[in-house]
Amino acid sequence: MTDVQRKAAASPIANNSAANNSAAKSYDVIVVGAGFAGMYLLHRLRGLGLSTRVFEQGSGVGGTWYWNRYPGARCDIESMQYSYSFSNELQQEWEWTERFAAQPEILKYANHVADRFNLRSDIQFNTRIVSTVFNEDTDRWTVTTDDGQRYSAQHVIMATGTLSNARTPDFKGLSSFKGKTYHTGHWPHESVDFTGLRVGVVGTGSSAIQSIPVIAAQAKHLTVFQRTPNFSIPARNHDLTPDYQKSWKDDYPELRRRAREETRNGVIGALPTKGALEDTPEDRHKLYDIEWERGGLHFMSSYNNLALSKEANDTAAEYVRNKIAEMVKDPAVAKLLQPTTYPIGTKRICLDTDYYDTFNRDNVTLVDIRNAPIEQITPNGLITGGKEYEFDAIVFATGFDAMTGSFAKVEIRGRDGLTLKEKWAEGPKTYLGLMVTGFPNMFFITGPGSPSVLSNMIVSIEQHVDWITDCLDYLRKNKIGAMEATQPAEDHWVAHVNEVAFKTLYPQANSWYMGANIPGKPQVFMPYIGGVHVYRNTCNEVAAKGYEGFALTAEKQRATAAE
Numbered sequence: 001m002t003d004v005q006r007k008a009a010a011s012p013i014a015n016n017s018a019a020n021n022s023a024a025k026s027y028d029v030i031v032v033g034a035g036f037a038g039m040y041l042l043h044r045l046r047g048l049g050l051s052t053r054v055f056e057q058g059s060g061v062g063g064t065w066y067w068n069r070y071p072g073a074r075c076d077i078e079s080m081q082y083s084y085s086f087s088n089e090l091q092q093e094w095e096w097t098e099r100f101a102a103q104p105e106i107l108k109y110a111n112h113v114a115d116r117f118n119l120r121s122d123i124q125f126n127t128r129i130v131s132t133v134f135n136e137d138t139d140r141w142t143v144t145t146d147d148g149q150r151y152s153a154q155h156v157i158m159a160t161g162t163l164s165n166a167r168t169p170d171f172k173g174l175s176s177f178k179g180k181t182y183h184t185g186h187w188p189h190e191s192v193d194f195t196g197l198r199v200g201v202v203g204t205g206s207s208a209i210q211s212i213p214v215i216a217a218q219a220k221h222l223t224v225f226q227r228t229p230n231f232s233i234p235a236r237n238h239d240l241t242p243d244y245q246k247s248w249k250d251d252y253p254e255l256r257r258r259a260r261e262e263t264r265n266g267v268i269g270a271l272p273t274k275g276a277l278e279d280t281p282e283d284r285h286k287l288y289d290i291e292w293e294r295g296g297l298h299f300m301s302s303y304n305n306l307a308l309s310k311e312a313n314d315t316a317a318e319y320v321r322n323k324i325a326e327m328v329k330d331p332a333v334a335k336l337l338q339p340t341t342y343p344i345g346t347k348r349i350c351l352d353t354d355y356y357d358t359f360n361r362d363n364v365t366l367v368d369i370r371n372a373p374i375e376q377i378t379p380n381g382l383i384t385g386g387k388e389y390e391f392d393a394i395v396f397a398t399g400f401d402a403m404t405g406s407f408a409k410v411e412i413r414g415r416d417g418l419t420l421k422e423k424w425a426e427g428p429k430t431y432l433g434l435m436v437t438g439f440p441n442m443f444f445i446t447g448p449g450s451p452s453v454l455s456n457m458i459v460s461i462e463q464h465v466d467w468i469t470d471c472l473d474y475l476r477k478n479k480i481g482a483m484e485a486t487q488p489a490e491d492h493w494v495a496h497v498n499e500v501a502f503k504t505l506y507p508q509a510n511s512w513y514m515g516a517n518i519p520g521k522p523q524v525f526m527p528y529i530g531g532v533h534v535y536r537n538t539c540n541e542v543a544a545k546g547y548e549g550f551a552l553t554a555e556k557q558r559a560t561a562a563e
Helices: 003-021 038-045 088-093 104-117 206-218 242-250 251-260 281-294 297-301 309-328 332-338 459-478 489-499 532-544
Strands: 025-032 052-055 129-135 141-143 151-159 180-183 200-202 221-226 233-236 348-353 364-368 374-377 381-384 389-391 393-396 412-414 442-444 480-485 551-556
Touching: 025 038, 025 129, 038 052, 038 104, 038 459, 088 251, 200 206, 200 381, 206 221, 206 348, 206 393, 242 251, 251 459, 251 532, 281 297, 281 309, 309 332, 332 364, 459 480, 459 532, 480 489
Parallel strands: 025 052, 025 151, 129 412, 151 442, 180 393, 200 221, 200 393, 221 364, 233 348
Antiparallel strands: 129 141, 141 151, 374 381, 381 389, 480 551
């Protein structure tokens, strides 16, 4: 589509938006999403005195932790670090119960934050944004909700989350199944009991690895359909003692600073000083043993080159494969569960409780569908490899359209009628993961091109929110009407993100980091792998230089008195 055609196609929308702006309720900022990013944004924007409205599709706060209620759902970042740091009173008063908090506890925390800071009054629940259109005459956005209501705002901030658009199964015959179907990303709010049922689970990613042991303990029989095995490390979850919590709370200011300024992923842990091949095989095995018994994501920090050197990575991958062989009694099943087609850590490494041991149960069957994909869903079950498996319930653990999927559900139309979908047809392009050329006054929280899913999300969320709100304060004080990433700055950042990624082993895996789990999605490495500490410094330097790489234009006369 040419620019002229875009303008022609967009003009009815744009003109209609302009005509309705006087009637639309007007805000300084509209925030899309009431997860951890949206809630903190609202808190900060209120502090600046900016009128703000948050729109949330769900009926409550919590984002990812509102939707993902599947059995065994649990965070893979330790609780004392997966929490807000902006309020010392909040972090001192909240008591976590487990090393890795489960979904109900994290959702309880989110609701506590919403209540403590009285956030709900400015959040409109059960409301989906269907479109947001930029008006070049006023430098404002017109936002339309699914009930047809329109709102006007100078700035729109997309806080929709990176893993919020569950990938809907597209299997032939899905609607014909007579039993119950579930998706781990859209689990019912009421309890689901699989006692005495024949259950099928499709997928072996993180949500499946967490839910399979729980479902297996209930079901009469569980059949797991696996296309690609994943590396998983034991979580070694346990209750937190008061003394342990106190040790963190007494030193929170310094610990939070270290997470923000000294770590690659926003998680505090030992910083490795040598590569895997610098140790003897015996010493290396001892260290892997220590980290395996310790549990958690620290295993991948055993050495400083596991993400850079294939030879070094092979030592960790082989260690985990041997562990799987030790735990799974049937050698054939163990072999199917051992990943061999990608380096360890290049897909998001999983944490589990008794995942591999579950395949020793008499009521659990593993079916390999790599070379025999699921052909169709039938009224009684599903067919793969020419064989029908009958079930009372099927659980689809088929993942998400990560990082860009939540934006794709909204018609976002910027300058010259260009849609974000068109702009990102060959893959997402941003400047710092914060803004996109052609879409002024729109910010993205933990978007593509930022550390995002390669980091402790709370650390990255707070950094983005702080940067954006400081920026909005600067724009207001300097009477700036529009802010937009320049094309050269965007091009340079996209090139840098790719350059850094391809110095690592990450692009060697067909992962959702690359968009490889979505048919037809352009495969580019989406998050910034340079580290949260490097990224934070870069963003701070950009701001210190008067928002270098952004075009800032003066305020325009308001089109109407209402605005």
